[in-house]
Amino acid sequence: MTDRILRATELTAAGFEPFGDVIETEGRQWRWINQATAQRYDDLARVDVSQAHGRPLISIFRASPQKLPFHVRSLERHPLSSQCFYPLDGRSFLVIVAEDGQGPIAGRIRAFLSSGHQGVNYRRNTWHHSLIALGQISNFLVVDRGGTEENCEELSVDGEVVWVAGPQ
């Protein structure tokens, strides 16, 4: 088996577009609300949880930090829902996804680094790694789907050993 090292790149809306939404204020439109005491950056993510009578859930995940380089052993996807993560401690975290396509998934893995003031919303059915905090125990607000149907598929990454490192 070969070893491959991927470098995470800066998380941008354009780069992440095939996988979902970046939830951020930087460069986005807003409008004044509440007698001009607040700016509203509206509708930053497409919440897609209503398949098969699902409902939106708001949860908090508290994640242990992982070390870099990070060994990508498996990915998951949710056939019935999007899944949104927003960091609550202003701390960078690692976002690992895979493009749709043919052939071994190892070759389709992409990695992004959130600034700590960016959340992500994985589109329904997008292969992604589970939450990867960095540095310290970190909290995230999560919006995903409630419902009794099975909604998680897992896939082992084999054929290559894929490591994700920080940006250059």
Added chain:
Amino acid sequence: MTDRILRATELTAAGFEPFGDVIETEGRQWRWINQATAQRYDDLARVDVSQAHGRPLISIFRASPQKLPFHVRSLERHPLSSQCFYPLDGRSFLVIVAEDGQGPIAGRIRAFLSSGHQGVNYRRNTWHHSLIALGQISNFLVVDRGGTEENCEELSVDGEVVWVAGPQ
């Protein structure tokens, strides 16, 4: 007109129960997920946005800080949806609501102070003040309703001048 000063009290799930949910980890149940790399505090708020074909929106509000004591001039409520606010800077904010009931609303106003690691989810049709940041410009993740129907009623607080002060 008389002046009345209300002191905000600590935000607790029990105290806030008539008005909605407190989104927090303190004292809540959780379970291990993601190969025991994360704790999931599940389903902390009842998202109620589907009336009249509404859909959940995820937005960021950036609010200017207000001074204490705070003069409560008006309240609002959303007949078609809950509305959830979670602070993204770990900073305390003021939560002002009114109980259902008869008689002038001024007498039914209640005030709570979030620790900065607590969000709130106003139940549908609950009278509440718009977002009140304290200290510095503060960001909040907001989950409310998308849809074209009118979904905001406003009510002036008259008869009494109500000020909200910090805790004793």
